[in-house]
Structure formats: C-alpha cells, structure tokens
Amino acid sequence: MTAVTTPQVELANSPRDKRRRGTDRSRQEARLGWYLAGPAFFILVLVTGYPIVQAVYDSLFSYRLTAPGDREFIGLENYGVILTDSLWWEALANTALITLVTVAVELVLGFALAMVMHKVLGFLRPILRTAILVPYAIITVVSAYAWQYAFSITTGFMNAVVPGVPEDFDWFANKWTALTVICLSEIWKTTPFISLLLLAGLAQVPEDMHEAAKVDGATARERLFRVTLPNMKASIMVALLFRALDAFRIFDNVYIMTNGAAGTQTVSSLAYNQTISRLEIGLGSAVSVLLFICVLLICFLAIKVFRVDLARARGEN
Amino acid sequence: MSSAWRTRVGAVSAGVVLASCLASCGDGTGGSGPPVLTWYTNPDAGGQAAIAERCTAAADGAYTIETSILPRDAAAQREQLMRRLAGGDSSIDLMSLDPVFVPEAAEAGFLAPISDDLQQSLTEGIAEGAVQGATWDDELVTAPFWANTQLLWYRESMARAAGLDPAQAQTWTWQQIIDAAASQDSAIGVQGTRAESMTVWVNALIESAGGQIIENPDAPVDEISLGIDSPAGEAAAGVMQAITAAGVAGPGIDNRDEAATADLFEQGGVMFATNWPFVYAQAQQGAEQGTVDPAVFEDYAWTTYPRISPDQPSAPPLGGINVGVGAYSEHQQEALAAMECIVSPENQAAYMISDGNPAAALEVYDLPEVREAYPMADVIRESLQTAAPRPQTAYYNEVSTGIQYTWQPVSAVSDETPEISEQFVLEVLRGERLL
Numbered sequence: 001m002t003a004v005t006t007p008q009v010e011l012a013n014s015p016r017d018k019r020r021r022g023t024d025r026s027r028q029e030a031r032l033g034w035y036l037a038g039p040a041f042f043i044l045v046l047v048t049g050y051p052i053v054q055a056v057y058d059s060l061f062s063y064r065l066t067a068p069g070d071r072e073f074i075g076l077e078n079y080g081v082i083l084t085d086s087l088w089w090e091a092l093a094n095t096a097l098i099t100l101v102t103v104a105v106e107l108v109l110g111f112a113l114a115m116v117m118h119k120v121l122g123f124l125r126p127i128l129r130t131a132i133l134v135p136y137a138i139i140t141v142v143s144a145y146a147w148q149y150a151f152s153i154t155t156g157f158m159n160a161v162v163p164g165v166p167e168d169f170d171w172f173a174n175k176w177t178a179l180t181v182i183c184l185s186e187i188w189k190t191t192p193f194i195s196l197l198l199l200a201g202l203a204q205v206p207e208d209m210h211e212a213a214k215v216d217g218a219t220a221r222e223r224l225f226r227v228t229l230p231n232m233k234a235s236i237m238v239a240l241l242f243r244a245l246d247a248f249r250i251f252d253n254v255y256i257m258t259n260g261a262a263g264t265q266t267v268s269s270l271a272y273n274q275t276i277s278r279l280e281i282g283l284g285s286a287v288s289v290l291l292f293i294c295v296l297l298i299c300f301l302a303i304k305v306f307r308v309d310l311a312r313a314r315g316e317n
Numbered sequence: 318m319s320s321a322w323r324t325r326v327g328a329v330s331a332g333v334v335l336a337s338c339l340a341s342c343g344d345g346t347g348g349s350g351p352p353v354l355t356w357y358t359n360p361d362a363g364g365q366a367a368i369a370e371r372c373t374a375a376a377d378g379a380y381t382i383e384t385s386i387l388p389r390d391a392a393a394q395r396e397q398l399m400r401r402l403a404g405g406d407s408s409i410d411l412m413s414l415d416p417v418f419v420p421e422a423a424e425a426g427f428l429a430p431i432s433d434d435l436q437q438s439l440t441e442g443i444a445e446g447a448v449q450g451a452t453w454d455d456e457l458v459t460a461p462f463w464a465n466t467q468l469l470w471y472r473e474s475m476a477r478a479a480g481l482d483p484a485q486a487q488t489w490t491w492q493q494i495i496d497a498a499a500s501q502d503s504a505i506g507v508q509g510t511r512a513e514s515m516t517v518w519v520n521a522l523i524e525s526a527g528g529q530i531i532e533n534p535d536a537p538v539d540e541i542s543l544g545i546d547s548p549a550g551e552a553a554a555g556v557m558q559a560i561t562a563a564g565v566a567g568p569g570i571d572n573r574d575e576a577a578t579a580d581l582f583e584q585g586g587v588m589f590a591t592n593w594p595f596v597y598a599q600a601q602q603g604a605e606q607g608t609v610d611p612a613v614f615e616d617y618a619w620t621t622y623p624r625i626s627p628d629q630p631s632a633p634p635l636g637g638i639n640v641g642v643g644a645y646s647e648h649q650q651e652a653l654a655a656m657e658c659i660v661s662p663e664n665q666a667a668y669m670i671s672d673g674n675p676a677a678a679l680e681v682y683d684l685p686e687v688r689e690a691y692p693m694a695d696v697i698r699e700s701l702q703t704a705a706p707r708p709q710t711a712y713y714n715e716v717s718t719g720i721q722y723t724w725q726p727v728s729a730v731s732d733e734t735p736e737i738s739e740q741f742v743l744e745v746l747r748g749e750r751l752l
Contacts, residue, residue: 066425153569173571261511
C-alpha cells in the first residue's frame with residue numbers, strides 16, 4: 001500500500017502540479033475573487049439567462065398575447081416562416097451593411113480622435129476630451145430626433161446646406177439616402193466610444209518603443225504602422241467587437257427616423273414589430289433568438305478567427 | 318446628538334414613511350378617501366384633464382379622476398394599453414381608446430362589461446359610425462367620446478381660379494381636384510407616411526368606391542375574406558396613381574402625416590388637403606399669433622370628403638376616441654359612473670371647443686358656442702353621418718400595418734398593388750409572413 005501511495009503524494013507535490021493548481025495564495029485569491037464577483041455573476045446569469053431560455057421556449061409556440069387561450073406548440077414553424085420571408089433577409093442585409101459601414105468609419109475616425117486626445121497637452125486636453133465625448137453623452141433617441149429634424153423636408157435645414165440637393169428632396173423616402181442619414185447619426189453618436197477604447201490602447205504603447213524607432217530613423221508613418229498599431233491590436237479588436245455587437249442591434253435610429261419604411265428595416269426593429277406591435281410573442285421570440293444567434297456568431301468570429309484576447313486588452317498580459 | 322438618539326429618530330422617521338405609504342399607496346384610494354381612478358388619455362391640449370376635474374367635482378366625493386398620458390401615436394397607445402392589460406394591470410380604470418382597437422381589447426376580455434341601461438343612454442343621439450366603433454359582438458363595450466371625420470380643405474380663391482365652383486364642392490371628385498391642383502401648379506395634401514393615416518386614406522377610398530377592406534370582420538382569423546383586390550381597390554389605386562402622374566402629391570408625401578399636411582396647407586404649399594377639423598383651430602390660432610398669414614386663413618374653405626365617382630357620395634374617414642373601463646380595475650362601478658360623466662354632451666361640447674375634436678353627440682352641433690367656434694359644424698355633422706369606420710376586427714393591427722407596407726410609397730402604387738396588398742395581409746393574418 002505504501003508503494004502505491006507514495007508516488008501519488010510525490011505527484012501531488014510535483015512542480016508541474018503546483019503550476020497547474022497554483023500556490024495557496026493564488027488559490028485564496030481566486031476564492032476571494034469568486035466571493036466578491038460571484039453574487040453579481042450569478043445575478044447576471046439569472047437576469048440574462050432566464051429571458052433567453054424563455055424566448056427560446058416561446059419561439060416554439062404560436063402565441064399571441066391577446067389570445068393566450070389559443071397558444072399552440074408548433075415546433076420550428078416560426079423559424080421556417082422567418083427564414084423563408086424576404087423581409088428577414090432584407091432586414092439582415094440592412095443590419096449587416098449598417099454594422100460594416102459604421103464600424104469601419106468609426107474605427108478610422110475614432111483612431112484619429114484618440115490620437116488627438118493622446119497627443120494634445122496642457123489645458124486643452126480636458127476641454128478637447130469633453131468636447132469629443134459630448135455626442136456619446138446624448139441619449140440615442142434624442143440624437144435620432146435631432147438628425148431626423150435636421151434632414152426632415154419640413155423642419156430640416158440640410159437641403160439648404162448640402163450643395164446640389166434640391167430644396168424639396170426627401171432624405172427618408174429613399175432607402176439609400178435614409179440609410180445614409182441613419183449611418184451618419186450612428187457614426188456621430190458612437191465614434192467617441194470607440195475613440196475612448198482606442199485611447200486606452202494608445203496609452204499602453206510604451207514610449208520607449210517610439211523613441212527607439214525614432215533613433216533608428218523611422219518616419220512617423222512607419223512608427224504608426226510598425227510600432228503603434230501592432231502594439232494596440234488587442235484594444236482595436238476589442239473596440240471592433242464591442243461596437244460591432246452594439247451596431248448589429250441598432251434600433252432607436254431606425255425607429256425614430258423611418259420606422260422601417262423605404263426598406264430600412266433592421267433585425268431589431270423586425271423583432272420589435274412582431275413582439276410589441278403585433279403582440280405575436282412566438283414569432284417575435286423566434287426573431288429575437290435568431291438575432292441572438294447572429295450576435296453569438298459575431299462573438300465567435302471575433303474571438304476564434306480574429307483571436308480577440310479580452311485579457312490582453314485589460315492589460316493583464 | 319447621541320448615537321442612540323439618532324437611531325431612535327431614524328426608526329421613527331422610517332416608521333412614519335412606511336405607515337403613510339401603506340395607508341396611501343396600497344389600495345389606490347388615497348388613504349381612507351374616495352377611490353382614485355386613473356384615466357389613461359391620449360395627448361391633447363388639456364381638455365381631458367379639465368373634464369377629469371369637472372367629473373371629480375360632480376362626483377361629490379364618490380371618486381377622484383387622475384389622468385395619465387399615453388404616447389402620441391395611436392399605435393403606440395395601443396401597444397402600451399394592450400401589454401399592460403395582458404398583464405392584468407389594475408391601475409387602468411379608464412382609458413381613451415381609438416375605435417379601431419376596440420375589437421381587439423374586447424375580444425381579449427380587457428374591457429369591463431356595460432349594463433344594458435347604460436348602453437342605452439350612452440348611444441342616444443350619437444353618430445351611427447361612432448356607435449359602430451364602440452360596439453363589438455353586438456354589445457356596446459366602450460362609450461363614444463368624440464368622433465372625428467376628415468373634410469376636404471381648400472383655398473377658395475385658388476379653387477375658383479381653377480374653374481371649380483364652391484357651391485358644388487360636395488360633389489367634387491378626386492379627379493377634379495387633381496386636375497385643378499395641376500392647373501394651378503399646386504398640390505393636394507394627402508398623408509403618405511407609413512402610419513395609420515395611410516390606412517385611413519386607403520379605407521376611405523375603398524369605401525367611397527363602394528367596397529370594404531374586410532368583407533366578414535366577425536370571421537375567425539383564418540377565414541377572413543378581404544376586399545382589397547376588388548374593383549373598389551383598383552379605384553383606390555387609380556386615385557393614387559393619378560396623383561403621382563399629375564405631379565400633385567406635393568413635397569415630402571412619403572413622410573407626411575396629418576400634422577405635416579396641416580403645416581403645408583397653412584404655408585400655401587398645397588391648395589387642397591384632406592384632414593381632420595383640428596386644422597381650422599390650429600390655423601386660427603396661427604393667424605392670431607402671426608405664424609399664419611391672415612389672408613391665407615381667410616381663404617380657408619371646406620367641404621365633405623372628395624368622391625371617387627360623381628354620382629356616388631363619398632365615405633369619409635371616421636376617427637375619434639372612445640372611453641373604456643379596464644376589466645381589471647378594482648373600482649369598476651365608480652369607473653363606469655365616471656365614464657358616463659366624461660362622455661356627457663356638455664363635456665363633449667366643451668372638449669370640441671377647447672381641443673378642436675368633434676363631438677360624437679349630434680346635438681352638440683346645434684349649440685351656439687360650437688357653431689361660433691366651428692363655422693363648418695354642419696359639414697362635420699353631415700360627414701359624421703356618412704363616414705365609414707375602418708375594419709372592425711380583433712386583428713386590426715395586422716390588417717392596417719399590412720396595408721401601410723404595401724401602399725407606401727404612394728409613387729410606387731400600381732395596378733398590381735391591390736392584389737399584392739390583399740395577398741400580403743392574408744399571409745400575415747395566417748401567420749405566414751413577418752411585418
């Protein structure tokens with residue numbers, strides 16, 4: 001028996017096993033971490049997990065809120081209705097387009113603003129940072145109304161300002177012009193958010209590297225592409241991921257400006273129409289589940305394919 | 318102050334707050350006083366709040382009415398009320414409800430029943446269309462409060478210049494006003510935005526052509542038969558095509574609602590407009606405040622809704638608001654009494670004068686103060702008597718939204734639109750399409 005137990009004791013105390021299980025102190029810290037974050041974590045799982053499970057369950061029924069007695073299990077029929085409807089694919093294409101355009105433009109603009117905020121010194125720094133952040137502090141619905149009023153044919157002034165636009169041009173009557181205003185509003189509102197995330201990344205790039213590159217004769221362009229950007233890749237990817245998830249759920253701007261008219265429906269507004277307007281809980285839940293799956297796919301793509309490392313972005317590496 | 322003293326003060330304060338809350342927050346009675354009834358109202362110029370005050374005073378302590386304002390848009394009002402009633406919300410004692418949503422609320426059991434005697438008194442002297450809009454399954458389930466109708470508003474001098482005789486205005490057809498607007502290089506103010514106003518227009522055109530959107534509104538959802546793809550539907554599409562072809566739709570038609578139409582008419586952007594009577598009070602106020610040219614206001618003229626064909630009277634749009642009592646209200650008897658007070662002809666008359674919304678009670682139009690405020694009172698009364706309600710169905714939202722999707726934008730309406738629209742609405746009703 002001794003011959004059998006001894007190697008086990010040795011194994012348990014081997015350096016390799018210690019690395020795996022960690023030291024007593026690290027275990028205590030991990031436990032403390034769970035004590036501190038555990039309650040919040042479980043509450044979060046509860047408040048997000050429960051509606052998701054409920055939505056998946058409801059999506060399997062034909063269920064109208066005003067006729068609960070007629071509720072009937074129909075399996076995956078709701079998904080069949082959605083996936084064979086051209087409105088779903090149009091909404092999905094609009095949402096993907098808005099996401100791609102806004103995130104791409106915001107990344108470039110946000111990076112430029114982050115550079116300005118990073119470089120500017122003295123008393124200008126707090127003023128500049130506040131000025132850049134003002135749009136982000138405005139409620140999205142308010143911002144959407146402001147943009148709608150600006151471009152409206154009755155109350156707007158943009159037709160008088162934008163060169164070459166006729167006085168009676170209706171921006172919201174055409175799909176592409178309406179989507180342009182929606183994207184502009186989205187970009188104006190959320191570029192500060194992306195620039196904040198990128199500013200945090202810029203601050204993590206060691207100044208020594210820049211100086212070393214300068215000494216080696218690197219130009220400003222080379223320093224940007226060879227030093228700055230590679231060193232803040234994690235921040236960029238996290239900013240992209242956060243904004244892409246946010247942009248994919250776009251609702252307020254579309255609801256206020258066009259309410260889905262002129263072919264500007266998005267996936268979120270489609271879910272709203274089925275669940276809240278039609279009170280078709282089953283069909284609306286199925287749209288919401290599909291939206292959730294799309295969001296999961298974006299996360300999967302970002303984390304597995306583009307290898308976004310959230311820990312590195314927090315500066316833990 | 319010692320720690321023990323502070324603790325005692327804190328405990329007493331907390332006790333007082335708790336006790337007062339328990340006394341006043343729990344039963345909706347404001348303590349031991351009369352029940353507090355909450356009336357969910359659509360936004361207005363304050364007329365419903367004034368009625369609530371008057372009825373509270375008239376109740377002589379039997380109940381108190383407080384108002385709570387719903388969203389501006391009729392569809393959003395419905396969304397909020399239906400969701401809350403589906404959750405058994407007992408705080409909804411009284412509600413101002415658009416007639417088109419009455420069947421849905423009644424079918425779901427969200428409205429408290431009204432006794433036969435009260436039904437009798439609530440319908441005496443009320444416009445027929447308004448009674449229809451308050452009825453479901455042969456029972457009056459809400460009380461008609463005000464009954465709106467659209468008129469044709471026109472600039473008299475421009476109509477004369479176009480060769481139209483105002484004395485014959487009641488027989489004007491859509492084609493005549495289209496031609497007149499084109500001849501004056503002006504336009505017609507119709508509502509082309511994707512909203513309820515689009516359904517109002519389509520329904521009025523189809524009804525004016527002798528058709529109806531739903532042929533069997535009482536049928537189960539999978540047996541509903543539509544009348545959109547019909548000669549009447551084709552006539553409706555023909556009017557829209559003629560407006561587009563003549564170039565008289567005016568600026569921004571695809572996002573124009575009733576308020577935008579009223580503004581456009583005030584600014585002289587259109588010489589004709591189909592709209593509710595609120596436009597008159599609004600323009601009068603604008604003329605007094607200097608935002609509307611007094612000469613333009615003086616040129617305002619009105620007549621009944623345009624016809625489709627010269628020999629067939631039009632079926633003008635019917636709107637309005639009914640008052641219902643929530644099925645989950647804990648004070649239904651008091652709420653029913655309050656409802657009777659709210660919709661009294663006196664309150665309807667006061668509301669018509671203060672807020673510009675026409676009364677459902679026909680006797681109101683004979684009152685001197687109403688006739689003074691509304692020179693077109695007789696035209697409104699006549700229009701109310703021939704107005705056609707929108708489809709009365711528990712699935713109104715699907716029907717209306719389906720119509721809005723397929724008839725908007727107006728410039729895209731073609732000969733195929735009625736067929737496409739009917740097919741789309743039927744598929745939505747059967748749960749085969751998204752909206």
